[in-house]
Amino acid sequence: MQEDVDTFLDLGWIVDPQFHPMFCIQSKDRPDYSDMVRIPTKKMDKHTVIIAQSGSGKSFFLGRLIEEIMIKSKARCLILDPNGDFRKINQIDEELWRSDQVLTQKYDIKTGMGKLTLETKDEFAKKWRPVIDEFVIKTNRVPKESKDEELKIWWPTISLEFLIQSDHPRSTEMFHCHNWAKELFNQFAQLSDDTNGEDIISKVKNIFKTLQEMPNEERVKMVEKLRVGTEKKDERLKTITNDTTRTKMSTIRNAFSSVPFFDSFISLGAASLGNESIEKAKFVFESYSWETVNSYFGLIERYQSLGILAKGPNSSNNQKRLEVVDLPSINNNELRALVLNSILTEEWENAVKKWEEAMKNPRDEDRRVPTFIVLDEAHNFIPSNPRSRHESLVREQFRTIAAEGRKFGLFLILVSQRADKLDDLVLSECGNKAILRLDSHSMADKVIKALGLDFEIKSNEREKIVNFKPGRGIIAGNWASGFDILYCAARRTIEGGRNLEYKYWTKPF
Ligand SMILES: Nc1ncnc2c1ncn2[C@@H]1O[C@H](COP(=O)(O)OP(=O)(O)O)[C@@H](O)[C@H]1O
Ligand SMILES: [Mg+2]
Structure with missing residues (x-):
């Protein structure tokens, strides 16, 4: 006492x-x-x-x-x-x-x-x-x-209003982009014990790129899969967020570089979306264009080149x-x-x-x-x-x-x-x-x-x-x-x- x-x-x-x-x-x-x-x-x-x-x-x-x-x-x-x-x-x-x-x-x-x-x-x-x-x-x-x-x-701590004008033609899309990217950034940072900033940035960019380049029907399938997997989502979330060891991280790393990419991607996506609804996920996946993604990552690269971005939170x-x-x-x-x-x-x-x-x-x-x-x-x-x-x-x-x-x-x-x-x-x-x-x-x-x-x-x-x-x-x-x-x-x-x-x-x- x-x-x-x-x-x-x-x-x-x-x-x-x-x-x-x-x-x-x-x-x-x-x-x-x-x-x-x-x-x-x-x-x-x-x-x-x-x-x-x-x-x-x-x-x-x-x-x-x-x-x-x-x-x-x-x-x-x-x-x-x-x-x-x-x-x-x-x-x-x-x-x-x-x-x-x-x-x-x-x-x-x-x-x-x-x-x-x-x-x-x-x-x-x-x-x-x-x-x-x-x-x-x-x-x-x-x-x-x-x-x-x-x-x-740490990039996710910056408010988007800071980076672009509210009358920016793609401000809504950018907003979704930033929100989702923020969650992915934080998710990766949590999973990793030897965080490398650039590495996280390129990983998140890859996810966006893959989604963008994915044929429409593939994306629909993926969203379907997410929908089906709702009951399991909690379980996945648990395994992903609880296990922050190096082994888990490398499994995920491997998953990203190999073909059976979707499962881990979906788990990660689902985890990063937290309690957001699956419908929202679909919206997020579909709500940005490649130009938006490019200009968004252009912003990140600009600050990266100024040497001001941290490797983790x-x-x-x-x-x-x-x-x-x-x-x-x-x-x-x-x-x-x-x-x-x-x-x-x-x-x-x-x-x-x-x-x-x-x-x-x-x-x-x-x-x-x-x-x-x-x-x-x-x-x-x-x-x-x-x-x-x-x-x-x-x-x-x-x-x-x-x-x-x-x-x-x-x-x-x-x-x-x-x-x-x-x-x-x-x-x-x-x-x-x-x-x-x-x-x-x-x-x-x-x-x-x-x-x-x-x-x-x-x-x-x-x-x-x-x-x-x-x-x-x-x-x-x-x-x-x-x-x-x-x-x-x-x-x-x-x-x-x-x-x-x-x-x-x-x-x-
Ligand atoms: N209580 C004090 N006793 C002695 N010197 C002081 C005292 N307060 C300030 N000084 C001196 O006066 C100068 C100006 O003080 P400073 O705190 O920098 O002023 P301000 O921030 O208001 O511009 C400083 O060099 C400081 O050392
Ligand atoms: Mg002073």
Whole structure:
């Protein structure tokens, strides 16, 4: 029996309006947590949004939040990283503990920023080590580091709307084609234990081709056979799906290359069609033309040649606890959206599958943990006004997660400079809110309105938001009762992205 343990995310310190760091007297020997902003970890069961202008410390605060989630919970974080800020999150920032810093101080005396941390480097390293063991960075970049994994996507996780316009003359046929191909792809992937991507693609293509080239009466016969075989279908399904050993796979492989092809083909077809009716199968077999098949496989080949297609699905067993998706490594907007489309589909499907499993068992056996999908510069991916079909489709997926992700354990953490450029529907689902410095009063008004904080934040408080130094912010909504002003605590891991160094480009007068 697991006990209920309360843990807290330590995000910063409460700011006393009268307070100036120069006059702060702090204990020399023991860190004092009494004015720490500690958010119960349980409060992360909502979506989160962090808004502030550029350079105000959003990504730094986000880094701290992720560190705290990783060390105070068992949750998973999937960071969709558009600026490379999280590329080095596995490395500890040694600078933070430089010798002239007094550990018990919470603020950098010179800058007044809350850059210090109350624990020793060793204390943090001890907590961070297990996280590093479960860290992976998915990248398209060539020189790979040890934590790097190839960023590839599994064809069946791409929505067809992504690949063709809805007014495409063959869109309906293509739709059937994609649906059936998807099932065949997944079926092959399940049967095979040493999956080879290209091999699966050509196998599926062969099935389509064979069906296409088959004389009509043969096809009718085959469908008949399927119809007759309905009673046996379940049995076939069982033998095929239960037996995933190499032997079975090679039997099927042989079956495909030899003459008695139909039985295994039919079994596979029937299995892949799952519970769909035989009539539907007939329809599927007859509903595409050779040109459709050609253009469909042309699409696959196009992405294959871009080197972005995976050899098999990314099963939930391969999921790591801390995954960073290196978006700048994909140098093309469309491809980036495609990758997001595929990743979100895969996360969604895996989470639904786990939910279905969990529902079969009593509540106290439900061991699922949340997955946080973290997105910096979120207005570029969940815009209020999408500029392309691709953008709308990705936004739609985020909307679904925002509206229904909770029961599947999927939560969003969104960061942006522009609340007004972020989709309203998604924004309205965010219960945890933080605002760091904003440029102007009019921007502050807009953000406060967009976050639904009109009643919580009064006009004299808005003044403060405009005058915040980097690393100061307010937390509101579910995170805080009323709202709290805080000095954001330090991110203890290395920021991947960086700014220009003033000392190298400014000139003394
Ligand atoms: N709480 C803080 N204490 C000290 N330095 C900070 C703090 N927050 C941000 N910074 C520094 O300010 C710079 C800008 O922060 P960043 O998080 O990149 O801003 P944003 O994402 O809002 O553009 C970074 O170099 C970061 O190291
Ligand atoms: Mg940033």
